[in-house]
Amino acid sequence: MLYRAIGEYDHYISRIGYASSTDGYNFTRRDNPAIFPTEEYEIYGIEDPRATQICDKIFITYVVLSDYVKSYPKVFSALAVTKDYNKFNKLGIITKNFNYNKGITFFPEKFKLDYSVSNYDDNNNEFYLILHRPDSSTDLNLKTIGRDIWLSITNSVSSLHNSIIFLKPEQSWENLKIGIGPSPIKTRKGWLLFYHGVSMDRIYRVGAALLDLKDPRQVIARTKQSILQPEENYEKIGDVNNVVFPTGAVVIDKKLLLYYGAADKVCCMASANLDELIEYIMKDTTSDW
DSSP states (O other): OEEESSOSSOHHHEEEEEEEOSSOOOOEEEESSSSSOGGGOOOTOEEEEEEEEEEEEEEEEEEESSOOGGGGGEEEEEEEEEEESSSSSEEEESSEEEEEEEEEEOOSSOEEEOOOOOOOOOOOOOEEEEEEEEEETTTTTTTOSSSEEEEEESOOOOOSSSSEEEEOOOOOGGSEEEEOSOOOEEETEEEEEEEEOTTTTOOOOEEEEEEEOTTTEEEEEEEESSSOOOOSSHSSSSSSSSSEEEEEEETTTTTTEEEEEEEETTTEEEEEEEHHHHHHHHHHSSSSS
């Protein structure tokens, strides 16, 4: 597990800690941070890590701030790569063509798609699929309010080009904005995708969708209702109140363990039977996709 940690409140500079578990429930933390600010672009903090293993490499995206968090800074996303969670190779900011972008998540494998990508080798049609939420883009003349989840199709991990809108807010519990959660999980019924949704009264909840296995651009089902919402005191009261924010997931013996931040203060876990959850998503779908 990679988690955001802040040791003091004066400057509120975040770092990324590491914890390990053999059963998914009980974790042991390292004494020192796993990833901490070492580069000029990281001096105001690093946070919101997402880890995805593709072949023998683990890609870790994380948010970097342009100023102290109390100053409403611009937000960019950077990438680090590791094979063992001990040594991390930082590849720098990967959202330079966006003025504000966070919540970057890779699919855990490359895809062969019938897709034309400019300036790329036509003989190589294996692509990374990367989900993210931008506010604006210098490449696309894109100007939004950061409400939608976007999908980039690229054969490079160092930049987010060829981006399209992928999911938009649809329900009242997510009508302010939505953002991607952990790396999608491959199941027999499709790619299982978790995301957070924020209502107009700024309550963070969790939604889920199923995507086509061969072409994840195709949505099979998406829940009308949230599947997780703030109910406990530690989810309602903290640094930011009324937040459940999913960023990690794993399947152990057909049980889905979803890890999430609560009220920007603590790390939590919720569980469900995988087959039952998928059945629920398909029954509660928003439309005939």
